[in-house]
Amino acid sequence: MSDTAARHRAQIEAWNGPMGQQWAAGQARTERDLQQLTEALLRVAKPQPGEQVLDIGCGCGGSSVAFGAAVGPGGFVFGxxxxxxxxxxxxxxxxxxxxxxxxxxxxxxxxxxxxxLLISRFGVMFFGDPDAAFAHIRTAMKPGARVAFACWRPLAENPWVRVPMGALRAVLPSPPVPPGAEEPGPFAFGDTARVSRILTHGGFAPPAFERFDFDMKFPADPVKAAGLLIQIGPAGRLMREQSEECRAAGMAAIAGALAPFVAGDRIVLVGSVWLVTTTAV
Ligand SMILES: C[S@@+](CC[C@H](N)C(=O)[O-])C[C@H]1O[C@@H](n2cnc3c(N)ncnc32)[C@H](O)[C@@H]1O
Incomplete structure (x- = not known):
């Protein structure tokens, strides 16, 4: 099996393992937390009544339902x-x-x-071979169809992952190895040049990138916040690979690193996103 095929398969396994189960269990909370982003995606995608929409990596379906409401009963959303x-x-x-x-x-x-219309809320960064995946997805689109998706900007601009990963790096016996530039993962579409390459190779026009930042809110208790953060992000996968003793040290380290982010009755960490738009050529 090629490296890209193996990485693709590993992603599918991960989304069907504990991470997928935790996302499924946390659906209502995720929807609340991502509401501002969903509204931003609706703003740039401009869904029209009657349109046929494809939602890639729709997860628990929140974005599909929001776009379903926008296209109305005469439209259709396939998640x-x-x-x-x-x-x-x-x-x-x-x-x-x-x-x-x-x-x-x-x-x-x-x-x-x-x-x-092709949309995605954080569902397009996990392909082992994204050039081939987007070329395949392009075949489902009408000529001139619109594309609007949200993906994370680079890790350095996303403290909701940078902070817990930094804390773990300081205490774990073998520090996490950052993924390579062509490997799938939440930050795989942070680099605009790479995203432009993937989309134009796939049969889409050169994309536009709009920066969108929003507050990610967690409970003010750093231990509870650490528990939630490891459910949704890459720190969780890393923690699952550790011994019980290392996991306890890791949780304490994350909680300690989150303490400075307490703001009133919440811990607030910025989520920094690209809203990417283009059209099928
Ligand atoms: C970060 S989650 C986002 C889920 C959802 N869009 C949301 O905003 O709540 C990423 C999603 O991409 C999905 N995914 C990963 N690889 C995929 C693939 N090859 N085809 C379809 N979905 C995929 C995962 O299963 C997961 O549901």
Whole structure:
């Protein structure tokens, strides 16, 4: 198996393991936390009544439902995701004009030329071979179809991961190895030159990038906040690989590192995102 195929498979396994289960269990909270971002995505995507929308990596379906409401009963949103636990949650939220499928967007046999709009809220950064995946997804789009997705800016600009990972680096026996520039993961689309390459190679126009920052809010108790942070981000995967003793040291280190971010009755960490827009050529 090639490196890209192995990485792709590892992502699918991860989203069907404890991480996917935790995202599924935390759906209501995630939706609340990402509401501002969903509104920003609606603003740049401009869904119109009656449009056919493809939501890549739709997860528990929150963005699909928001876009389903915008396109109305005459429109349609198809949410595709590889995570069985998350798609199960999505199916429970469905509107009549939304449909969810357990589907690998890199290879799923989409109906050719069907969609007016491609959207994603943090669901496009996990392909082992993103150039090939976007070229495949392009076949599902009408010529001139719009694209609007949200992806994280680089790790250095995202303290909600930088802070816990930095704390773990200081206490774990073998420090985390940062992913390579071409490897999948939450920050794989932080580099605008790389995203432009992937999209133009895939048959899309050179994209525009709008910076969008929002407050990510966690409980003021740093121990509780640390518990939540390791459920949603890369620190969780790292912690799961550790002995019980190292996990306890890691949790204490993360909680200590979060203490300076207490603001009133919350811990607030900035989430820094690219809103990427383009069209199919
Ligand atoms: C960070 S989560 C975001 C979920 C959802 N869009 C949200 O905002 O709540 C990333 C999602 O991408 C999905 N994903 C990863 N690789 C995928 C692939 N090859 N095809 C479809 N979905 C994929 C994961 O299963 C996961 O649900």
């Amino acid at each position: 595709a995701d590889v995570s069985a636990p998350m798609i199960e949650v999505a199916k429970g939220l469905a509107l009549p004009q939304t449909e969810f499928a357990l589907a690998d967007a890199a290879s799923y046999p989409f109906e050719p030329g069907r969609f007016d």
